[in-house]
Amino acid sequence: MAMASILAGLKPVIRELAAGETLFASGDATRGFFLVRRGQIRLARFSASGRETLLFVAGPGERFAEASLFVETYHCDARAVAESSVACFPKSAALALLEGDAIARLELTADLARQVMELRSALTLRDVRSARERVLGYLVARTGVDGRTIAIGGPLKDIAAMIGLAPEVLYRTLAQLESERIIRRGNGIIELT
Amino acid sequence: MAMASILAGLKPVIRELAAGETLFASGDATRGFFLVRRGQIRLARFSASGRETLLFVAGPGERFAEASLFVETYHCDARAVAESSVACFPKSAALALLEGDAIARLELTADLARQVMELRSALTLRDVRSARERVLGYLVARTGVDGRTIAIGGPLKDIAAMIGLAPEVLYRTLAQLESERIIRRGNGIIELT
DNA sequence: GCAACGTGTTGATGAGGGTCATGTTCGTAG
DNA sequence: CTACGAACATGACCCTCATCAACACGTTGC
Numbered sequence: 001m002a003m004a005s006i007l008a009g010l011k012p013v014i015r016e017l018a019a020g021e022t023l024f025a026s027g028d029a030t031r032g033f034f035l036v037r038r039g040q041i042r043l044a045r046f047s048a049s050g051r052e053t054l055l056f057v058a059g060p061g062e063r064f065a066e067a068s069l070f071v072e073t074y075h076c077d078a079r080a081v082a083e084s085s086v087a088c089f090p091k092s093a094a095l096a097l098l099e100g101d102a103i104a105r106l107e108l109t110a111d112l113a114r115q116v117m118e119l120r121s122a123l124t125l126r127d128v129r130s131a132r133e134r135v136l137g138y139l140v141a142r143t144g145v146d147g148r149t150i151a152i153g154g155p156l157k158d159i160a161a162m163i164g165l166a167p168e169v170l171y172r173t174l175a176q177l178e179s180e181r182i183i184r185r186g187n188g189i190i191e192l193t
Numbered sequence: 194m195a196m197a198s199i200l201a202g203l204k205p206v207i208r209e210l211a212a213g214e215t216l217f218a219s220g221d222a223t224r225g226f227f228l229v230r231r232g233q234i235r236l237a238r239f240s241a242s243g244r245e246t247l248l249f250v251a252g253p254g255e256r257f258a259e260a261s262l263f264v265e266t267y268h269c270d271a272r273a274v275a276e277s278s279v280a281c282f283p284k285s286a287a288l289a290l291l292e293g294d295a296i297a298r299l300e301l302t303a304d305l306a307r308q309v310m311e312l313r314s315a316l317t318l319r320d321v322r323s324a325r326e327r328v329l330g331y332l333v334a335r336t337g338v339d340g341r342t343i344a345i346g347g348p349l350k351d352i353a354a355m356i357g358l359a360p361e362v363l364y365r366t367l368a369q370l371e372s373e374r375i376i377r378r379g380n381g382i383i384e385l386t
Numbered sequence: 387g388c389a390a391c392g393t394g395t396t397g398a399t400g401a402g403g404g405t406c407a408t409g410t411t412c413g414t415a416g
Numbered sequence: 417c418t419a420c421g422a423a424c425a426t427g428a429c430c431c432t433c434a435t436c437a438a439c440a441c442g443t444t445g446c
Binding site for chain 1: 249295307309334
């Protein structure tokens with residue numbers, strides 16, 4: 001991951017969380033940003049009326065609350081869905097690194113810019129109503145340099161969640177595309193024809 | 194807008210585009226990032242098979258291709274949907290400013306972080322299947338400091354597009370919420386009760 | 387004044403994906 | 417080797433949202 005060399009310059013504090021435990025709450029003073037090592041952290045916001053808005057569910061390898069580096073208090077609640085382990089990168093050290101190290105600075109900015117691009121792509125993909133077209137759009141966007149093959153890392157149901165489809169619908173759609181010879185599947189690989 | 198003071202340090206090149214005109218194409222050397230002044234710019238990617246993936250449609254006041262500052266070539270096509278005017282902020286000047294000016298640097302990074310947060314919120318909102326809950330989630334997320342009122346800028350159909358609903362569905366949902374006394378509407382304002 | 391246009395609004399309809407149920411395959415722990 | 421669970425797969429049903437249609441309303445143009 002691009003952030004590795006940045007993170008290497010910081011001393012994260014490892015924090016273990018039980019299922020349901022709160023990492024931080026809305027209004028708390030920001031301590032820094034986090035990286036999920038194990039488990040899942042759920043970021044949500046509660047409105048005045050008590051209604052909950054789910055913002056993000058961070059899984060292993062994912063960072064969250066990066067934007068907290070630039071604000072004084074957290075604007076959402078972070079709670080562990082399951083028993084989890086997170087690395088906490090303190091705000092002061094991260095900002096100091098951002099001030100002093102030109103490489104780290106460019107890297108963080110570039111990484112954020114890349115995230116913006118990816119998120120925009122993901123968001124636009126959701127505008128595609130048809131499951132068939134959405135799946136095809138996802139596959140096309142994820143083709144490697146040859147423009148034909150897609151490596152499947154992890155279970156299909158995760159992909160389904162990522163593109164906003166029920167797992168069954170993704171299974172069905174892939175099966176249909178395969179029967180129409182539009183894709184070929186095998187061994188963690190999908191190939192467009 | 195947060196970027197205003199950054200942008201002030203650069204000398205944008207104003208470019209007028211006719212409807213359908215191409216601003217840049219995939220593979221072109223990156224010139225910088227852009228700000229839409231008037232019209233709409235459509236960012237899309239074409240796969241090897243000719244299939245198109247829509248990435249983003251930037252409207253007035255929106256920037257795009259910020260990530261191009263950190264890569265050598267554009268990874269998508271930018272075409273004007275309608276007759277448009279864009280400001281082009283040259284890559285070299287933006288990067289130099291990012292190197293030299295600590296304030297501008299923090300501002301750009303903070304702005305990108307904020308965008309990441311917003312995009313994540315928008316993406317998560319799409320996971321809400323029910324139109325009713327999605328609209329409520331959007332409203333709650335957009336409440337001002339009082340936690341009750343939402344200012345409506347622009348037509349409702351734009352909001353519908355933003356949250357991924359057909360305009361009719363949004364009209365209906367708002368009407369229903371109003372009839373249930375959950376919201377009140379009037380004069381470009383929606384109030385939660 | 388009227389026509390043209392876009393937004394907002396509501397009704398009727400249908401297709402498409404969600405959900406539930408059931409079964410199969412595969413990997414892994416024991 | 418077996419047992420168990422998770423992912424994968426597929427069938428059936430249903431509900432919801434997209435779509436089409438018709439219309440009201442305000443604005444702009446001539």
